[in-house]
Amino acid sequence: xxxxxxxxxxxxxxxxxxxxxxxxxxxxxxxxxxxxxxxxxxxxxxxxxxxxxxxxxxxxxxxxxxxxxxxxxxxxxxxxxxxxxxxxxxxxxxxxxxxxxxxxxxxxxx
Amino acid sequence: xxxxxxxxxxxxxxxxxxxxxxxxxxxxxxxxxxxxxxxxxxxxxxxxxxxxxxxxxxxxxxxxxxxxxxxxxxxxxxxxxxxxxxxxxxxxxxxxxxxxxxxxxxxxxxxxxx
Numbered sequence: 001x002x003x004x005x006x007x008x009x010x011x012x013x014x015x016x017x018x019x020x021x022x023x024x025x026x027x028x029x030x031x032x033x034x035x036x037x038x039x040x041x042x043x044x045x046x047x048x049x050x051x052x053x054x055x056x057x058x059x060x061x062x063x064x065x066x067x068x069x070x071x072x073x074x075x076x077x078x079x080x081x082x083x084x085x086x087x088x089x090x091x092x093x094x095x096x097x098x099x100x101x102x103x104x105x106x107x108x109x110x
Numbered sequence: 111x112x113x114x115x116x117x118x119x120x121x122x123x124x125x126x127x128x129x130x131x132x133x134x135x136x137x138x139x140x141x142x143x144x145x146x147x148x149x150x151x152x153x154x155x156x157x158x159x160x161x162x163x164x165x166x167x168x169x170x171x172x173x174x175x176x177x178x179x180x181x182x183x184x185x186x187x188x189x190x191x192x193x194x195x196x197x198x199x200x201x202x203x204x205x206x207x208x209x210x211x212x213x214x215x216x217x218x219x220x221x222x223x224x
Contacts, residue, residue, distance in 0.1 A: 032211055043200045043216055085152075098143065100153040101152050102151065
């Protein structure tokens, strides 16, 4: 399984766009990239999943370059309620060993 | 549709006591997982069950046992609790195929071992 590396923390202000980058140099051909959001005292919540190029949904966008060795989660115009920990996971093969890293703690300030 | 249900929500144990954390999902998912999360830390995988009848170790299996009772239920047992097992425990489930990588989490069990 590909190991992921993310910044430990990030600060932003309301209304700004936030980009969180995850490195996954050992990603395999069949692997997908997924992102989760976790609020305090809650379990993580799936945000978005992608394989290559760009994926967008109502919550975020996910940018994946051609070499797929990294990915960037983009949150447009963040609000205070986007303060959370964001996890990048690389998943694939026989489903099972889904490893979360330490995640990125995003703090949004007024 | 309750999703993933964990019981109990809170538990206090003394060192050496045993207990079982229960998890049930009503989404007909094949795969189920147990994670633990220590304060200020990410989630660590304890055990998982890719399908009914199978279980496998994750990152931190020592001190735990699991049972995939049926497709709906996946329990986690602490045979002899230790203070190092004080943590929040999350159960999750997912389907195979399609959005196979979307994990659905329960609300967690906060366990304190004194």
